Amino acid sequence: MTTHTTGDTDEPVRDDHTPPSPAPDDTVDIAPEMGADRTDASGGDPSEGVDDEQSRVTTRAWRSPMPPQRLGLVMGLVAVVTLAALTGWLGYRAYQAHQAFEQRQLFVQVGRQGALNLTTIDWQHADADVKRILDSATGKFYDEFAQRSQPFIDVVNKVKSKSEGTITEAGLESQSRDTAQVLVAVNVKTTVGEGPEREPRTWRMRVTVQKVGNDAKVSDVEFVA
Template sequence: MPVAVGVAIILALVGLGGWLGYRVHQDRQVQAQRSLYVQVARQTAINLTTISYTEVDADIKRVLDSATGAFHDEFQNRSQPFVEVVKKVQSKSEGTIAEAGLLSYTHGQAQVLVAVSVKTSMGAAPADQEPRHWRMRLTVDKTGDSAKVSNVEFVP
């Protein structure tokens, strides 16, 4: 009888240990996915707000590489007139992230709010203008092992 009780206790402890290990693994996977969504949103916000007339083609490519769906198509369709204006006025903008946080999350998509500060200069205009502060809500979709932005909204 004592042997049977000992075996039952050992089996219960092994089962409990296995279940706890599985839960920890699941939690780490969820946290990694959430971190990926926030990181992709942060980088895309930087890409959207850091554009220089001297490297505008590479800057546009960076945005398109991190985009998917309707956002990708719309940005691609509007990029050529944008490039022409940026080059014409010799625009340079540099974005920095003030804060970013996860608004909502599902297994395949997240909404991320990003606060960005953007310094802009244009050709002959003085370079010491005050930065503009924007908030963007980015929809990030899981695409295979990575994630890409499918929508960007500017929010008040």
């Protein structure tokens, strides 16, 4: 603000371009606690004390020992769960071993019976003997034997041949999931017509057995030395 004198008086004259002085602020802030930065009487944040107290309580809870009764219960539950899992695993392994054993037994049994069927044929009931061979056959062996079955029956009937096989040894040579090779040793006695019984002959066969559903059948036969 600038002052001018007029005439003989020293009375100041207000310059119209000078903004008026602001009125004194007579308002009082009665709610300082509503501000964004609140502090307690000591100048600190009051929430810090609460957080520290919660941290101390949590620490004491973790460090406090578990009561013996509860610890025993927890250990007992862990032992029961572990034992149940171990029992289930051992049971499953035993089931698998049993299934594998039964399948090996099935393969060997079918191989033995297949070799016995092929070496035990009587001309007096050749049709039934050939049917038994076909009933236990599958795949290539079934197709080939079925084509030759009638000529075979005719020859057996003509010479009045009779053969009887006896299994002397049989064992599993190899096995895959659904197929196995069974080695079979057969002692065969043969008579033709009214002639004397011939000297027994020992044949060794490799019988291929194939799983068919829940059963197994002969899929190939090979004579080996």
